[in-house]
Amino acid sequence: MSAQREQLVAACHWIGAKGWAPATGGNMSLRQDAESCLLTASGLDKGTLTIDDFVEVRLADNRVTGGRRPSAETGLHTLIYRRYPEVGAILHTHSVNATVLSRLCRDEALVLQGYEMQKSLSGQQSHLDPVAIPLFDNDQDIDALAARIARRADSEPLRYGFLLRGHGLTCWGRDVQEARRHLEGLEFLFQCEVQLRLLEGQ
Incomplete structure (x- = not known):
């Protein structure tokens, strides 16, 4: 097993221990090459995954090698890999804080500013520079959701x-x-x- 595959399995176990992928939720993937990625199979506890619990998915059309079913959000992973060749790994989680904030924020993006921890994000040099995390309405139609995300990415990487x-x-x-x-x-x-929003009464 390659070092990146080992690190992905370890990341899944860490995410599971954090409680950020409860009840078999979430999905994680690793780019294999320009044509395919490895993606978590559907319906598995992320805290106990092994490398055998990943399926190979073709980026161009989401086709799966083998008979297992990949995550429902497969099309979002392959969209990001196609759009951004520099991306090598994707982690999708369901934490309480991310889920609650996504509902509290009514704008098209959650803007983070004034936090030193912003510098944990590659390319961020100062707490003064705003970081915008785009927000999208959820949709069970993953193709439609991926199309909306792609349209936003056309105008704003x-x-x-x-x-x-x-x-x-x-x-x-x-x-x-x-x-x-x-x-x-x-x-x-x-x-x-x-x-902060709790303390400010928002």
Whole structure:
């Protein structure tokens, strides 16, 4: 098993231990090459996954090698891999903070500013620079949802990840290590935002 595959399995176990993928929710993937990725099979506890619990998916058309069913959000993973060749790993989680904030924020993006932890995100140099995490309404029609995300990306490149209202966070990085750092940094920032809004009475 390659180092990146080992790191992805370890990241899944870490996410499971954090409670960020409860009740078999969430999905994680790793780019294999320009044509395919490995994606978690549907309906499995992320805290106990092995590399055998991933399925190979073709990026061009979401076709699966083998008979197992991949995650329902397969089309969102393949969209990001097709759009951004530099992305090497994607983590989709269902934490309480991300899910609650996605419903509280009525704008097209959650803007984070004033937090030192913003510098956990690649390219961020200062707490003064705003970081916008795009927000999309959730949809059970993944093709329609992917099309809406693609239209936003046409006018505004997506960085780090996006939120789905009432659903959770999808984030990524150049490799598993960077995607994991982005996830941990964003989750810290989301927790700060939830606490701040509670204290401010919003």
